[in-house]
Amino acid sequence: MKKSWLLLTASLLSSMALPAExxxxxxxxxxxxxxxTTELGGEWVDVSSATTAQQDPHRIQARPSLIAKTRNADLxxxxxxxxxxxxxxxxxxxxxxxxxxxxxxxxxxxGDAVPRLEIPTRLDRSAGDVHAAGNPHIQQDPRNIARVAExxxxxxxxxxxxxxxxxxxRYADFMARWNAAIKRWNTQxxxxxxxxxVSYHKDMEYLIHWLGMNKIGTLESGPGLEPSSAHLSALxxxxxxxxxxxxxxxxxxxxxxxxxxxxxxxxxxxxxxFTVGGTPxxxxxxxxxxxxxxRLLGAAQ
Amino acid sequence: MKRLLLLAxxxxxxxxxxxxxxxxxxxxTTPNPAVTDTSEARQLRxxxxxxxxxxxxxxxxxxxxxxxxxxxxxxxxxxxxxPSPQPVATAANAFNPQIGVVLSGTYSNLSQDPDDxxxxxFMPGGDETGPGSRSFSLGESEITLSANIDPDFxxxxxxxxxxxxSIGVEExxxxxxxxxxxLIATGGRFFSNIGYLNTQHAHNWDFTDTPxxxxxxxxxxxxxxxxxxxxxxxxxxxxxxxxxxxNGYSFPGNDVDKNGVNAxxxxxxxxxxxxxxxxxxxxxxxxHTHATQRDYDDIDSTGANVTNAFSGDSDTWGAGIVYKxxxxxxxxxxxxxxxxxxxxxNDDGSLMYDxxxxxxxxxxxPYHAAQSGWYFxxxxxxxxxWRVGARYDQLYADTRNISPALNSADFSLLDGYxxxxxxxxxxxxxxxxxxxxxxxxxxxxxxxHTDHQIFLQYIMSLGAHGTHPF
Numbered sequence: 060m061k062k063s064w065l066l067l068t069a070s071l072l073s074s075m076a077l078p079a080e081x082x083x084x085x086x087x088x089x090x091x092x093x094x095x096t097t098e099l100g101g102e103w104v105d106v107s108s109a110t111t112a113q114q115d116p117h118r119i120q121a122r123p124s125l126i127a128k129t130r131n132a133d134l135x136x137x138x139x140x141x142x143x144x145x146x147x148x149x150x151x152x153x154x155x156x157x158x159x160x161x162x163x164x165x166x167x168x169x170g171d172a173v174p175r176l177e178i179p180t181r182l183d184r185s186a187g188d189v190h191a192a193g194n195p196h197i198q199q200d201p202r203n204i205a206r207v208a209e210x211x212x213x214x215x216x217x218x219x220x221x222x223x224x225x226x227x228x229r230y231a232d233f234m235a236r237w238n239a240a241i242k243r244w245n246t247q248x249x250x251x252x253x254x255x256x257v258s259y260h261k262d263m264e265y266l267i268h269w270l271g272m273n274k275i276g277t278l279e280s281g282p283g284l285e286p287s288s289a290h291l292s293a294l295x296x297x298x299x300x301x302x303x304x305x306x307x308x309x310x311x312x313x314x315x316x317x318x319x320x321x322x323x324x325x326x327x328x329x330x331x332x333f334t335v336g337g338t339p340x341x342x343x344x345x346x347x348x349x350x351x352x353x354r355l356l357g358a359a360q
Numbered sequence: 361m362k363r364l365l366l367l368a369x370x371x372x373x374x375x376x377x378x379x380x381x382x383x384x385x386x387x388x389t390t391p392n393p394a395v396t397d398t399s400e401a402r403q404l405r406x407x408x409x410x411x412x413x414x415x416x417x418x419x420x421x422x423x424x425x426x427x428x429x430x431x432x433x434x435x436x437x438x439x440x441x442x443p444s445p446q447p448v449a450t451a452a453n454a455f456n457p458q459i460g461v462v463l464s465g466t467y468s469n470l471s472q473d474p475d476d477x478x479x480x481x482f483m484p485g486g487d488e489t490g491p492g493s494r495s496f497s498l499g500e501s502e503i504t505l506s507a508n509i510d511p512d513f514x515x516x517x518x519x520x521x522x523x524x525x526s527i528g529v530e531e532x533x534x535x536x537x538x539x540x541x542x543l544i545a546t547g548g549r550f551f552s553n554i555g556y557l558n559t560q561h562a563h564n565w566d567f568t569d570t571p572x573x574x575x576x577x578x579x580x581x582x583x584x585x586x587x588x589x590x591x592x593x594x595x596x597x598x599x600x601x602x603x604x605x606x607n608g609y610s611f612p613g614n615d616v617d618k619n620g621v622n623a624x625x626x627x628x629x630x631x632x633x634x635x636x637x638x639x640x641x642x643x644x645x646x647x648h649t650h651a652t653q654r655d656y657d658d659i660d661s662t663g664a665n666v667t668n669a670f671s672g673d674s675d676t677w678g679a680g681i682v683y684k685x686x687x688x689x690x691x692x693x694x695x696x697x698x699x700x701x702x703x704x705x706n707d708d709g710s711l712m713y714d715x716x717x718x719x720x721x722x723x724x725x726p727y728h729a730a731q732s733g734w735y736f737x738x739x740x741x742x743x744x745x746w747r748v749g750a751r752y753d754q755l756y757a758d759t760r761n762i763s764p765a766l767n768s769a770d771f772s773l774l775d776g777y778x779x780x781x782x783x784x785x786x787x788x789x790x791x792x793x794x795x796x797x798x799x800x801x802x803x804x805x806x807x808x809h810t811d812h813q814i815f816l817q818y819i820m821s822l823g824a825h826g827t828h829p830f
Contacts (some may be wrong), residue, residue, distance in 0.1 A: 111636060113688035117792075120684060120691070120830045122639040123598030123631025130542050130592045144825040145792075152514070152535070155542035155592045184822070188792055283792055285744045311690045313744070 081105075083219045086128050086159075088137035088147065089116055090335040091198040092169055092207070094344045096136055098233050099212050103222050109150075112337035115311045116142055117188070117283065121149035129154035132165070134218055136211065139168030140175065140195035164217050170195055172210045173203040176264045187281030198334055199266035201241050201348055208233060240345055247352050254359060255303040257294065257326060259286075259312045266307075266331070266351070275303050278316045286316040298324040304359050309333040329358035457507035457515075458824035462563040464499040465818055468492055472811040479572065479805045480777035481757025482731065483656045483670060485579025485611035491569065491803065491813050492523060499817065500562035502530060506824075512538045518561065530561070531583065542592030549585045552604055553627040554645045555701055556680040558582055560829060566697070566739045568799045568815040572753035572781055573703050573733030577676060579611035582647070584623060598631045598641075606649075612674040612705065613649035623649035631830075638685045641830060643701075645678040655715055661769035664719035668771060670727065672709010678702065684830070693744055700736040707731070711762060713770050725763025729774075732756045737783075745789050753781040755805075779805040793826075795819045 082105040087093035093108035100106070109125050110116050116138070119125075129135065129150040137143055151160055158165040175193030182191055197203045212230035216223035252271045256263070259278045267274050276297060280290035303326040308317045310333055317328040331351040332341035340350040468474075470491055477490035492499075502520035509515045514537050518530040533548030551559045557574065558581055570580055586606030593599035608622030609615050616622050624647070631641030655669040680701035687694060707729045714721020737751035758776035762768040781804060787797035796818050803811040 111689065113636070114690045115692045118691040118828075119689075120639065120828060122633065122684075122830050123629075123641050124633045124639060126592070127596060127598040127632075131594060131596070141825070145828050149827045149829060152537075153544070153592075155539060155544045155590070157538040157540060160537055184791075184793060284790075311688075311692055313693050 083133045083215065084131055085134045085136060086132040088135070088143050089198070091204070091344065091347070092136040092138070092211075094335045094347075095204060095208060095211060096134075096215075098344065099208060099226060099229050100215055101225075101229055103219065103225065104215070112310050112332065112334045112341075115309075117145060119143070119146045121146045121153065125150055126153045129159065130156050132156065132159050134165050134167065134214065135159040136167045136169060138170050138195050138197060140170035140192040140197075141190040142170070142195035164214065167211060167214050169207040169211075170197055172206045173197050173200075176268055177261065187279070188283030190282075194261060194264050196262040197265050199263065199331075199351070200269040201237065201244060202269065203265060204344060205234065205237055205241075208237070236345075240348065244348055244352055247356070251352075251355055251359065254305065255301065256305040256307055257298070257303045257320065258306075259308040259317065262309060262333070263307045263331075270355075275301055278306075278308075278320065291316065291320065294320065295323045298326065302326070305329050305355065307331060310337040327358040329354055331355060455507075457505045460504045460506075460824040460826060461822045462500070462502045462504075462561075463818075463820045463822070464501050464563060465496065466492065466499040466568060467496050467816040468494055469814040470494050470811060471813070472809060477805070477811070478773060479576045479755065479757075479779055480807060481760075481774060481779070482576040482755070483654075483773065485576070488523070488570075488580025489575045491801075491811065491815075497523075498525075499568075502561065502563070504561075504824075508537065509534065512536060520562075542594060544588075544590050544592075546588040546590075547586070549583055550588065552582045552584050552606075552625050552647070553588070553590075553602055553629075553643075554578070554582050554625055554647050554676070555678050555703070556641070556643050556682055556699065557701065563819050563821065563826075564829065566737065566747075566749050567751055567783055567785055568797060568817050571701070571733075571735035571737075571751070572755055572779060572805065573701070573735055576731070576733055576755055576757075576779075577612065577703050577705050583610055584625070585609065586621070586623070590627075598629075600627075600629045602627050608649045612651060612654075612676070612707070614651045614654040616650055616652040618652075623647065636689045637687060638683065639689075639830070640681065640683045642681045643679070645676075647674075647676040647678075649674050649676075651709070653712070653715070656773070658771060658773045660714065660719050660772070661767055662719060666714040666719050666721065666770070667716050669712040669715050670707065670709060671712070672707060672727070674705060674707050676703055676705045678704075682830070691741075693741075695741045697739045698736075699738075700734065702732070702734040704730070704732040711766060711771070713766055723766060725765030727760075727762055729757075729760040731759070747787050747789075749783075749785045749787075751781075751783040751785075753779075753783070755779045777807050779803075781805065793821045 082103055083100065085096045085104050085106045087096060087106060087108045089110055090108045090112055093106045096104055096106045107128060110119055137147060157163065160166060170192065178193040179189050179191065182189060208230060212226050215226045248270050254272045255275050256267060256272050257276050257278065258274060261277055261282050276294050278286040278291065280287055303324065306317045306320055306326045306328045308314065308330050310330060320326065321328040331354050332338040332347055335341055335343060335347050338350055341347040468491060474491055474493055478484065479489065498521045500520055502518055504516060504518045506516035513534050515534045517532040519527050520530045522528040529549060531550050533546050533550045535546045536544055539545060553559060557570065574580060584604060584606030586604060588602060588604040590600055590602030604625035605621045606623040613623050625645065627643065627645040629641060629643040631639065633639045650673055652671050653669045655667050658666055658668050660666045678701065682697065682699040685696045709727055710724050711727035712722055712724040733755035735751060735753045737749060739747055739749035741747045756778050758778060760774055760776065762771060781801055783799060783801040785797055785799040787795055789795040799815040801813040803813055
């Protein structure tokens with residue numbers, strides 16, 4: 060009897076002591092930020108991603124499971140720039156968690172850390188689902204990953220000062236490997252320079268910008284507007300005058316329009332992983348870019 | 361506009377700077393022999409050289425900008441990597457709340473006169489009952505203003521165009537943003553958490569109208585003025601518990617002219633994911649409210665129009681479940697929603713016949729009624745932009761006890777009946793912000809005839825980006 064009381068007390072005490080030692084709970088809106096947080100936080104962070112590579116981050120439901128995760132999170136890492144405008148505000152509102160509200164240390168908007176492409180000079184929805192703060196699909200430029208890594212490492216240290224030195228160390232280690240990888244990718248990607256490409260949505264801009272490719276058009280007639288037959292046939296005509304090499308799409312976009320255009324042009328349809336988990340090969344940030352280049356170079360041959 | 365201005369500015373700047381450059385070139389190539397090589401002359405020459413270099417640099421910079429502007433115009437694409445020019449926040453309107461406008465309109469074709477519409481067996485609960493008016497109407501157009509008030513509060517007001525063309529306040533509330541531990545307090549007028557569909561605004565509905573059970577038991581949607589406290593449990597599983605204290609003015613309550621809390625709602629919900637593709641939410645709720653002389657029009661046993669009234673307690677229990685599915689959780693191409701809710705209401709009190717003495721009244725006696733209803737609906741997006749949906753409504757109003765002191769034939773509207781309705785819809789969304797819907801319904805809300813209803817509806821949202829509640 061006495062023993063069981065002791066055991067109970069001990070287990071109670073240990074469960075009470077647990078929070079101090081518990082890992083920082085991080086909810087990433089997209090898989091790339093979950094991977095980056097794991098790179099920088101290691102075992103000191105408990106990371107989950109609100110979306111997978113198979114899901115369109117524009118169209119996510121503020122599901123009960125996500126509200127529960129937001130309620131318990133110490134840090135939210137999201138792209139921002141309006142990418143999650145349809146669901147993140149609901150998660151924040153319904154979470155009852157003051158630590159991760161916008162403006163708090165527990166809210167990190169990755170898009171704020173990078174130079175943005177395509178900041179619209181005209182804000183009007185006649186142009187489709189325009190993002191006022193610029194193109195939010197920032198993760199396909201490895202230099203952006205490095206920029207976000209810097210602010211994320213600092214933020215982890217602010218939220219978990221006990222392990223600040225550890226985060227700094229992991230950041231330095233990650234950056235050394237990352238910079239070496241960027242050098243390697245730049246060399247590998249040389250044949251892609253100047254290559255003409257078509258994308259499904261305006262979501263490949265940062266990849267195209269980084270690799271110096273030349274975008275000719277999109278399958279959508281405007282951001283968030285489904286490919287229409289009129290627009291697609293105009294695109295076929297355009298490609299006859301200005302042949303493209305590649306037709307890019309993400310894992311969550313339907314392949315139909317890509318394959319349709321492939322049949323009617325000299326371009327090859329290709330699906331880079333887009334984010335971590337987008338292809339079986341893209342298991343972390345390094346393999347994300349390895350596989351992206353492998354697929355682009357493979358299709359461009 | 362901005363680009364044009366920049367272009368004009370660049371051209372204007374280029375002209376004067378190009379001229380001195382030419383002039384400087386001239387002086388340089390034809391030196392004046394009369395000027396001796398004094399230190400003053402050398403100084404002047406150096407100054408000229410400096411100026412020319414400066415002008416050249418300026419000209420080149422401007423030319424680059426011009427080329428940049430022109431190429432941008434040619435591609436009709438917005439600016440590249442440079443950080444955006446930050447607009448200077450101007451005075452007061454920089455803090456204007458977000459404005460979201462929903463424009464909605466309906467064309468209705470009804471085989472029965474909507475003025476004669478009633479849900480047989482149920483006391484009517486306001487003007488949101490029934491299919492609305494025939495022909496064209498503005499439907500549920502609404503304006504929502506919202507913003508954070510300060511670090512602790514968020515505020516929102518939604519105004520909507522009512523059936524009688526007046527502007528009504530659908531919701532106007534403040535909500536806390538900084539309470540810890542999953543607590544959220546809300547105060548003002550808001551849609552109660554009594555049911556899953558109850559908290560949703562009309563533009564988020566999957567059908568043109570609310571389920572019959574909502575019309576019968578809540579007069580469309582149950583809103584309350586008061587306060588809500590909800591708590592999210594610190595679990596991996598979503599568990600939310602909450603209580604609402606209200607003035608009880610909304611049907612099935614009414615203006616009881618009493619201090620204190622006149623309506624209380626308790627709710628509990630939970631939910632989660634089933635793999636990557638499915639997710640669900642279930643809700644249980646209870647509402648206790650009270651009515652005092654809540655009157656309604658009826659026809660008595662002599663065929664005269666009379667006004668009767670109910671006073672007493674009204675208790676409602678609700679249960680609902682929602683399941684959503686999309687392949688790998690990707691809503692883009694196809695997705696499916698299944699949803700059903702059940703409500704049961706117990707009215708206990710007294711009934712007054714002919715309140716205004718139009719037909720020999722008044723008279724009163726004890727009254728008890730147990731009424732219930734459910735709906736089940738399914739909406740399937742079978743390809744991008746296109747959705748189809750089906751819904752079935754069933755009500756039960758066959759258990760009622762009218763005191764022998766009254767003649768039950770004087771309450772024709774309360775004659776027992778089980779109304780039902782079948783609805784089909786198809787909608788098309790050209791973009792995330794616009795939708796057209798065609799809906800057919802067979803409404804058997806009265807025993808003697810079926811109302812064949814056709815609705816053609818548009819729902820357009822402009823301004824602030826809308827959110828999609830689960």
